[in-house]
Amino acid sequence: MNIGQASRASGISAKMIRYYEAIGLIPKATRSYSGYRHYDERDIHVLLFINRARAAGFSIAHIKKLLLLWQDRRRPARKVKQLATSHLKELREKISELQSIAETLSQLIAHCRGDDRPDCPILDTLSDKDATQEFAETSKPNRLHSSVRQSSSKQCVKTK
Amino acid sequence: MNIGQASRASGISAKMIRYYEAIGLIPKATRSYSGYRHYDERDIHVLLFINRARAAGFSIAHIKKLLLLWQDRRRPARKVKQLATSHLKELREKISELQSIAETLSQLIAHCRGDDRPDCPILDTLSDKDATQEFAETSKPNRLHSSVRQSSSKQCVKTK
DNA sequence: TTAAACCTTCCAATAATTGGAAGGTCAAGT
DNA sequence: ACTTGACCTTCCAATTATTGGAAGGTTTAA
Structure with missing residues (x-):
């Protein structure tokens, strides 16, 4: 093959x-x-x-560990569960972070008439210090190299 | 300064x-x-x-557009709203994708006793073609260079 | 005068993936 | 036998947003 x-x-x-x-x-x-x-x-x-x-x-790093466990005939299920659980926790954190961002944005959009006039609460909020308190609150500090993958894979099998 | x-x-x-x-x-x-x-x-x-x-x-690319709009005195609010709306749509898609992954994982974890024995439904599911149908279904194809940022910024002002 | 705390540029690394160039190999058709 | 197309190989570069560090210049205060 x-x-x-x-x-x-x-x-x-x-x-x-x-x-x-x-x-x-x-x-x-x-x-x-x-x-x-x-x-x-x-x-x-x-x-x-x-x-x-x-x-x-x-993440690849996680998969590396999973592969080792998978290939270990005497692996303890405990370790696998730990790995999966901590991964799940990260997932949930990322989800709630994205959710609060989405909610804020959604509110801004709802208040924007979206016509041909320059008046726009979205830009106003982004440019006004005080109006944007929410952003500082809702977006928690977050590391770049999180092990939560950005997106799931495409199942890219060309079914020729 | x-x-x-x-x-x-x-x-x-x-x-x-x-x-x-x-x-x-x-x-x-x-x-x-x-x-x-x-x-x-x-x-x-x-x-x-x-x-x-x-x-x-x-994303930076989005911000570039927003900045142009922001600096345009005669900008139509419509354009801003469009940009924000499409961004919100991407956000929501990513959220639901992560949610379905989290749900699947959560189920796997729930079925794993997590003791010292090697028997583990998590690994079993990952290695068994048929048992994993769900993954193929729940994870939609998704581009890497999505314009949804991976994570929000750290507000890293050292308040000296 | 010297040390600390700045600043500069440049180069590299991160995670996962894709793209492309330059070139070698294999199988089929002429 | 020869060519063509579909493979394969390696290597190098780009992507996104961000950080780290080295090597060196500047400013300020002691």
């Missing part, structure tokens, strides 16, 4: 499969005589696992 | 102020005799606008 077929079978782009290999998320693929990567059923199984974990919003 | 004071006054790090200048989001600052950037009240006003728009989850 070449990388293209593995890509179609797993839903992960060939580019990303190579990338996952480069960063050590998956072992180095065996190579054909002429250097083509070769994948078997078990490799696909792993790639599918990765794709589903990605779809569940896990 | 030097860049450090502008940073404290606006809540945007000096690094980012230079970056915003480099990408053309803000005009090039005037420089002192020895090359130090200099900011006045109006500059701070713009930076504050940017910081609030960032806190509202707008």
Whole structure:
């Protein structure tokens, strides 16, 4: 099985499969005589696992841990649950953050007539110190390199 | 006003102020005799606008448009409302996407005893094709370079 | 005069993914 | 046998927003 077929079978782009290999998320693929990567059923199984974990919003770092646990015959379910729980917590935090932003924005929009006149409460709020208290309150400090993935994966299998 | 004071006054790090200048989001600052950037009240006003728009989850690209509208004395409120509305739509989509991921994960967690035995429905679901139908369904295709910002800004004013 | 606290530019890293160039390989059709 | 197209390879760069650091110049206060 070449990388293209593995890509179609797993839903992960060939580019990303190579990338996952480069960063050590998956072992180095065996190579054909002429250097083509070769994948078997078990490799696909792993790639599918990765794709589903990605779809569940896990970061690569988290998936790395999950893979180790998955491959450990004697793994304690406790550890997996811990990982998933802390991930869920992050997810929920991000959700409520986005929600409060959305609510504020929604209110601003509701108060804007949206006609051809320059009068606009949205811009007014963004430019007026006092009127924007809400933003400072609703948006909590948040780290850039959160392990909550920005978006779930596209299941990009070209069903040719 | 030097860049450090502008940073404290606006809540945007000096690094980012230079970056915003480099990408053309803000005009090039005037420089002192020895090359130090200099900011006045109006500059701070713009930076504050940017910081609030960032806190509202707008991407730099969106903020660029907002700034143009803001500075246009004859802007139609309609355009601003359109921009804000499409941004809100993206926000809501991201929220519901994250919510369905969170729900799925939450169910998996609920079914995991989380003891010292290796039996774990979380890993089982991630590794079993059929059991994971839900992931494929709940996670909609989604572009990486969405204009919904990953997280709102930290209001990082050192209140010295 | 010297030290601390600024400022400058430039370069690199982050996370995950995509794009493209330049070139090698394989299978099918002519 | 030869060409064509669809593969594959590696490497390098871009994306977004932000931070970190190095190496060096400036200002201010002691």
